[in-house]
Amino acid sequence: MRTRTQKVGTRTKRWRQGPKNGNENPKNGGEDPKNEDKNMKNEDEVPKNGDKNLKVGDKNPKDGDEGPKNEDEASKNGNKNPKNGDEDPKDGDTEDEDTDGDDDTEDDDDTEDEIGDASDTDEELADPDAPSDPENLGAACDPDDPCDPDDPYDDPDDPGDDLEAAYAAGDIGDTEEVAPCYSFPCYRWLRGFGTWELPEGSAKTPTQECHPLLRRHRRRALAQQQRRYRNLETKLKGFLDRPMSWESIEAITRVFCFYRTPVTEYVVRHWRDDAFFGEQYLSGVNPVLLRRCPRLPPNFAVTPPMVAPSLGPDTCLQREMEKGDVYLADYSVLDGIPGVLIDGSPTFVCAPLCLLHQRPDGKLLPLAIQLSQQPGPVFLPRDPPWLWALAKAWVRSAEFHVHEAVSHLLRAHLLGEVFALATRRQLAPRHPLHKLLLPHTRYTVHIAVLARRFLLNPGGVFDRAIALGRRGLLRVVARGLRRLRYGDLVLPRDLRRRGVTRTRGYHYGQDARRLWAAIRSFVDGMVRLYYPCDAAVRDDPELQAWVVEIFHKAFLGRRRSGVPSSLRTLRELVTFVTMIIYTCSAYHAATNSGQFELGAFMPNLPAAMRRPPPRSKAPLSEADFLGALPAVNTTCITLGVLWVLRNEPLDMRPLGSYPEEHFTEEAPRRLLGAFQRRLARISRRVQRRNAALPLPYPYLDPAAIENSIAI
Known part of the structure; x- marks a missing residue:
């Protein structure tokens, strides 16, 4: 499952799949989305089916803060990007990419809707060295880009921390620079009910693993693999060089x-x-x-x-x-x-x-x-x-x-x-x-x-x-x-x-x-x-x-x-x-x-x-x-x-x-x-x-x- 995460300073904001009903707005604490944009254009401006690469924010270049009338209308009209990590900066910032098809609105209980409510765990797990490039390509940021990774948004009460307002005001550029996608690959078959710990997918050597929780997870995973693939070897040591009969x-x-x-x-x-x-x-x-x-x-x-x-x-x-x-x-x-x-x-x-x-x-x-x-x-x-x-x-x-x-x-x-x-x-x-x-x-x-x-x-x-x-x-x-x-x-x-x-x-x-x-x-x-x-x-x-x-x-x-x-x-x-x-x-x-x-x-x-196979019916012993x-x-x-x-x-x-x-x-x-x-x-x-x-x-x-x- 992939979770869309916005890194702001040392805090991490995650957006869930979306509200369970249409009258909640995850960006505005549950406010009615009808009151969010007064200058909403008519529904003819919504991209039609098949225009999957057309961005919602491109409907009116003059009004960059406009969006679809509601989330359902946007989803019906094909506002999807088939490539992971290339989500539209205007309509993709409120949704997770749910690859397993489940509704994650109730499952992601650790996800907070506001930056100021980010948990301590999120603070600890946020990588302070993570690049702003969503693909982690290591490219330097544009000096003219307002998304500067060295400019922290630390105050949850500061209006500047409102990403919705920042997008509307144009203070934040392309989401590709500010809102990278973190992958949590699984690649295993899960059965029944339980809790599975999935680390973020970036490759790291043991010395690069900084967080204690992730180090413990790494040790447990390695021990499990060793038990699976070495248990037999341990049990058979000393037997592979014995070309004789079993004692009993x-x-x-x-x-x-x-x-x-x-x-x-x-x-x-x-x-x-x-x-x-x-x-x-x-x-x-x-x-x-x-x-x-x-x-x-x-x-x-x-x-x-x-x-x-x-x-x-x-x-x-x-x-x-x-x-x-x-x-x-x-x-x-x-x-x-x-x-x-x-x-x-x-x-x-x-x-x-x-x-x-x-x-x-x-x-x-x-x-x-x-x-x-x-x-x-x-x-x-x-x-x-x-x-x-x-x-x-x-x-x-x-x-x-x-x-x-x-x-x-x-x-x-x-x-x-x-x-x-x-x-x-x-x-x-x-x-x-x-x-x-x-x-x-x-x-x-x-x-x-x-x-x-x-x-x-x-x-x-x-x-x-x-x-x-x-x-x-x-x-x-x-x-x-x-x-x-x-x-x-x-x-x-x-x-x-x-x-x-x-x-x-x-x-x-x-x-x-x-x-x-x-x-x-x-x-x-x-x-x-x-x-x-x-x-x-x-x-x-x-x-x-x-x-x-x-x-x-x-x-x-x-x-x-x-x-x-x-x-x-x-x-x-x-x-x-x-x-x-x-x-x-x-x-x-x-x-x-x-x-x-x-x-x-x-x-x-x-x-x-x-x-050779027996040729008579003479009685045999266990040794025979x-x-x-x-x-x-x-x-x-x-x-x-x-x-x-x-x-x-x-x-x-x-x-x-x-x-x-x-x-x-x-x-x-x-x-x-x-x-x-x-x-x-x-x-x-x-x-x-x-x-x-x-x-x-x-x-x-x-x-x-x-x-x-x-x-």
Whole structure:
């Protein structure tokens, strides 16, 4: 928020946004503005709409003290200056620039209407060395200008201190010289109610910070940043050089406890529970893998008698599959990918099959696990406890690899990068789709560059802590791209294809459907403003070049992917644009936001298994279990990466934010307002549901969804 401030000597006068009603005059202690100027001209002298650079004081050069009849009339006739800091000296001295659109007449209680009533705080915070130049350019004052910064107005009872009279008498020249604008930048996302301290925006070194209050504010802000970015480093000191097994589960918990949320606490308490294992397919960081299983795969060695005890006496496997309550998680994309050497020791990757059953109460429980794509040992819930825990850990490790390589990196970041570059290369800045999509590509290319430089580089994090390694990761990405279909990216088709439209407790599916519908409705309205018919879509050369680039750069021109290489109808265009916005916002949030909370406790999402998958059902101990999990140092490296990924940018923009206002027409603005209101209703609905859940699913709350792939 910017506050217009008049510096007079050591005192500071601030003007608020304006009176709440029209019969108050902030300059004259509440006097009726009708009595202020007796020589008011008729309303024909007020500038007409569109003359935004015409100043009120220029209406009659002979009468410099004249103004509009009232404030409302001036505001109706376009007396605005689009450039910050260039306000008109005659009509801008009674108003603040309110960038957030709120009425600040009651909020700025510390603002005084008269110079003599300036508070002590204002006196202390006024910079005695502040230049009279409103842009702080350091230019010397004109010696003929009556605004001399060395001429203090100290006496509040002196008529010379009445700025209104001074302006009318011509004793004060251009307001640009006397009334600078002080900026108080925020650049952070504020939630809820509270008090935020925002220092004035001028850059200052620590030695230049003179006021004690501002020095304290500076120290607090620095300490907060240090806690945020160094807390993890402090906790992990001494662990990064320990390539050995963890001593116990409790030891992992002690390292992990530096950052706690309700979700992280839930993970620590329930990571071994079968119900939590199954719930993560519905509300975890990879909620797009689960599919209904109408029949058993031929390479899965499970038989109905094996799972009968888990199903209960009144049903059987065939009946449950016919009802649609049996699901399969298939990690075949990992088949044959070798692990890398970490600290000179081998690591291992497997491609398991996991069969799950949803009970009438909605709980999704594992029935059987096979740790390869070839028939082999089938692990069951009634096996020895640590053996069953290890089988689930192997599945969770495969989940880590598929999520990072395919669901997150490929489908969000790499596709999002192509969408962003094609939009900039093929659509002119004035194209409506360029204006619509630009906010959804913010930081996307920059984040992709950072990932290649620090995560995917040779010898980087994936080579040092992840069993796939960099080369294995890229092989999985290539396989995932060959399998990717257009229907996987169009949410309603994906849910139908996987058979999960009626799955109970599927919070991702429920929230995603509402978001998709809201985005599609918004896109449909925007598209139809500029494309009246199908022929307009076909005849747009920029649009067609944009689609062709996406088809060739993102999907390598593979027609079997189902991705269109041209768009022929309005319906196709709406679906395609909706897919892009959804992928760059809601889908990325679903696969990114919960990584730290669900994966930082390593046994729940191990990144590098150090022993081969078990081939027998011999009982295991806790030490055997820990010996197969990642070592201490690799655990901490992975934890550090997840910590970085969880830190949202300080200037986070939630879904539906378009602060740059690329569209200037009224119709797109109305559609945007309706879209934002619909998102607000979805947000309230998500929050009400989460309040009643033991494990909330907040990742598709529109208020928590970044508008673009910015992290």
